Amino acid sequence: MSQTATLEVNGNKYEFPIIKGSEQELAIDIKALRGATGGVTTIDPGYKNTGSCQSAITFLNGEEGILRYRGYSIEDLAEKADFLEVAYALIFGDLPTKEQLEKFNNDIKAEAHVDEDVKRILDGFPKSAHPMGVLSSLTSALIAFNPSSVNVDSEEDMYQAIVKIMAKFPVLTAWAHRKRMGMPLDYGDDSLGYVENFLKMMFKKPNQEYKKNDIIINAIDKLLILHADHEQNCSTSTVRIVGSSHAGLFASISAGISALWGPLHGGANQAVIEMLEAIKEDGGDTKKYMGKAKDKADPFRLMGFGHRVYKNFDPRAKIIKVAADEVLGDLGIVDPVLDIAKGLEQEALLDQYFVDRKLYPNVDFYSGIIYRALGIPTEMFTPMFALGRLPGWIAQWREMRLRKEPIGRPRQIYIGETFREFKNLNDR
Ligand code: CMC
Numbered sequence: 001m002s003q004t005a006t007l008e009v010n011g012n013k014y015e016f017p018i019i020k021g022s023e024q025e026l027a028i029d030i031k032a033l034r035g036a037t038g039g040v041t042t043i044d045p046g047y048k049n050t051g052s053c054q055s056a057i058t059f060l061n062g063e064e065g066i067l068r069y070r071g072y073s074i075e076d077l078a079e080k081a082d083f084l085e086v087a088y089a090l091i092f093g094d095l096p097t098k099e100q101l102e103k104f105n106n107d108i109k110a111e112a113h114v115d116e117d118v119k120r121i122l123d124g125f126p127k128s129a130h131p132m133g134v135l136s137s138l139t140s141a142l143i144a145f146n147p148s149s150v151n152v153d154s155e156e157d158m159y160q161a162i163v164k165i166m167a168k169f170p171v172l173t174a175w176a177h178r179k180r181m182g183m184p185l186d187y188g189d190d191s192l193g194y195v196e197n198f199l200k201m202m203f204k205k206p207n208q209e210y211k212k213n214d215i216i217i218n219a220i221d222k223l224l225i226l227h228a229d230h231e232q233n234c235s236t237s238t239v240r241i242v243g244s245s246h247a248g249l250f251a252s253i254s255a256g257i258s259a260l261w262g263p264l265h266g267g268a269n270q271a272v273i274e275m276l277e278a279i280k281e282d283g284g285d286t287k288k289y290m291g292k293a294k295d296k297a298d299p300f301r302l303m304g305f306g307h308r309v310y311k312n313f314d315p316r317a318k319i320i321k322v323a324a325d326e327v328l329g330d331l332g333i334v335d336p337v338l339d340i341a342k343g344l345e346q347e348a349l350l351d352q353y354f355v356d357r358k359l360y361p362n363v364d365f366y367s368g369i370i371y372r373a374l375g376i377p378t379e380m381f382t383p384m385f386a387l388g389r390l391p392g393w394i395a396q397w398r399e400m401r402l403r404k405e406p407i408g409r410p411r412q413i414y415i416g417e418t419f420r421e422f423k424n425l426n427d428r
Contacts, residue, residue, distance in 0.1 A: 007033075009040055023059055027051050034411075041411045048308070051232075053240065053405060057090060057395050058231040062309035067316065069229055070094065078319050083224040084108075084194050087391035090229050091162060091398060104163070109190040111167035112197070115145040118172075122179055131176035131383045132261040138172045139165075140254040149248045152401040161249050162394050169253075169390050170194070173383050174201035180379070195221045198387070203375070215330045216374050220384075222323055223367055226316045227385050229392030233308075235259040235266065239393045240400045241408035249397055256393045257386050263303065266389070268364040269381040272304040273372060276337045279344075284336075286343045294353045304365030305348060306357070316363040324366045324373075333373045341369060 003018040005028045014036050017029045034041055044050045059068045067074040070089045077086050081095070088096040088104050096104060121141050125134050146164060151157040175185050178201075186201045196217050204210040230236065238259035243252035260266035279289050292300040307314055328335060345361055348354040364385075371381050 009037055012037075019054075021054075023061070041413070043413055046308075047232075047237075052237060052408070053232065053400065053403075055231065055396070055399060056093070057399060058229045058392070060231050060309055062307070062311050065310060065313045065315045065318075067230075074226065074315055075319065078222050078225050081225065082193075082195075083221050083228070083388075086225045086228050087166065087394075090391045090395040105194070107159075107163045108167040108194065111164045112171060112188055112190060114142070114168050114171050114175075118142070118145065119175075119185060122175055122185075125179065127180055127182065129180075130261075131173075131180060131379055132257060132267075132386070134176040134179065135172055135383050135386060136254050136257040136261070138176070139169070139250055139257060142168060142172075143248060143250045146250065149246075158398060162398070165250060165253060165394065166390065170198040170387060171201060173387050174198060176383060177202050177377070177380050180377070193217075195224065215327060219323060219327045219370055219374060223320070223370060223384070224388035226319060226363060227367075227388030229389070229395060233265065234262070235389065236393060236396050239397050240405075243397045243400055244405055244408040249394065252397050253390070253393050256389070260386055260389065261382060266364075266382045266385040268303050268362070269368045269371070269385060270378050272341075272364050273337065273368040273378050273381070275303045276340050276344075276368075279340050280336060284340055286340060286347055289344070290347050290351060294351075302344065302348065302354075302359075304361055304368075305354065306359040307362045310360065310362065311358040313360050314362045317361045317365055320363060320366040320370065321361075324369050327370050328373050331373055335369065335373065337372070338369050341365065 003020075003026075004015045005018055007014045007016065014033075016032065019027050019029050021027070030042060042050075057070065059071070060066065069077060069086065070093060072081075072089065072095070077089075081089075084105055085095055085101060088101060118138060118141060121138060122134070125137075142165075146161075150161040171188065174188075178185055184206050186204050188197045188201045190197070192200060192212075196212055199212070199217065199220065200210045232240075235256040239252045239256035242255040243249070247255075263271040275289075279286060282288070289300070289302070292298045293302040293305075324338070327333075328338065345365070348359065348361075354360075367385070368378070368381050371384060372378070376384060
């Protein structure tokens, strides 16, 4: 028998269906609420209790620390797959066959160039510009050089748009970095794999041959996989809501990049390292900063701690912590910032404030340490997150369009002035 929920408003009772997800999650379907009640709505700032869509892409159980893309566990994917396989699975629903992967890879390679005129736009930015702003602008600029809208009823059109952005985004990310560093732009090499080619475009010096390092390639591949999707987070919800107005894929992704930039979301990876460096500069007194984080009068938060959904542990952080130790060991790097991070983690895990609020290290607590060890500058950490999240944004945008979801348009409860007589300027 199907379940229902009963709601009583001003003495009147209303029944609403309860829907169940494939992992037995329950949700009260309130689509008919306003119509049935004559305009009563719900209020849920930050959407802490609101399901915005039904999705078959990513399953996340915050209590048990489970994360799966298309049913595959994040642990398996991080260990056994590469980033392009994961991207394919997220976007199209299943891990690719050998043939499908080869075609996807070749199609991406065929599109891995951007119009020379994009360089002129990049030239207009000062070197000091934050690369997330540059990346968002250049992604938006790509629209001018490519069809601005995608015929979502054509599988081929959709596929072409997806391949184009998968191909051009690493170029833009690497160029944003080279611009900051004052290095000539690099066009990549289509004989290389996706991640290796990206690293070459980032780091190749004009007067030196680029030498690949498998430790670095594997670490970046893993980090990109761990960031590839996270269901309806802030940037993904942004991509879906912008796309719901039928704005194109590139425009929706450009908006997602802006949403990711903030320090409470993707920008946390940069903020974590800046925080750890500040603690080091200040003498390494982690207790002082623990105190600041707990002081409600102090706006300071322990960056890299806490998560809207994970209230036990972040499975991505678990994998990254091990990877961080391995990478630093393999590269022979001793980083005092890592010791501060470990000290803070130990203190926080035992501290009643953090225990009571179920605040654990999240993915960003350790990712910055790996990026640092790999020679990626702090301001490029969030663009790296964006590169990883790209397939997730694409998959969610595609799903939203294929499911023909309505335009996203929440309601509000108005708390401003009621009707007022207009006063002429001289009478105010
Ligand atoms: N340091 C100190 N106190 C914290 C922290 C923190 N990092 N995070 C949450 N709290 C406290 C908060 O003050 C509140 O306390 P109280 O109940 O006494 O008022 C309680 O914990 C609940 O916090 P909240 O802000 O209501 O929780 P939220 O679900 O709205 O926010 C969060 C989640 C990730 C924005 C928040 O934990 C935070 O700001 N963390 C630091 C930034 C960060 O690391 N962000 C990366 C998130 S993971 C990557 C991603 O997906 O983007």
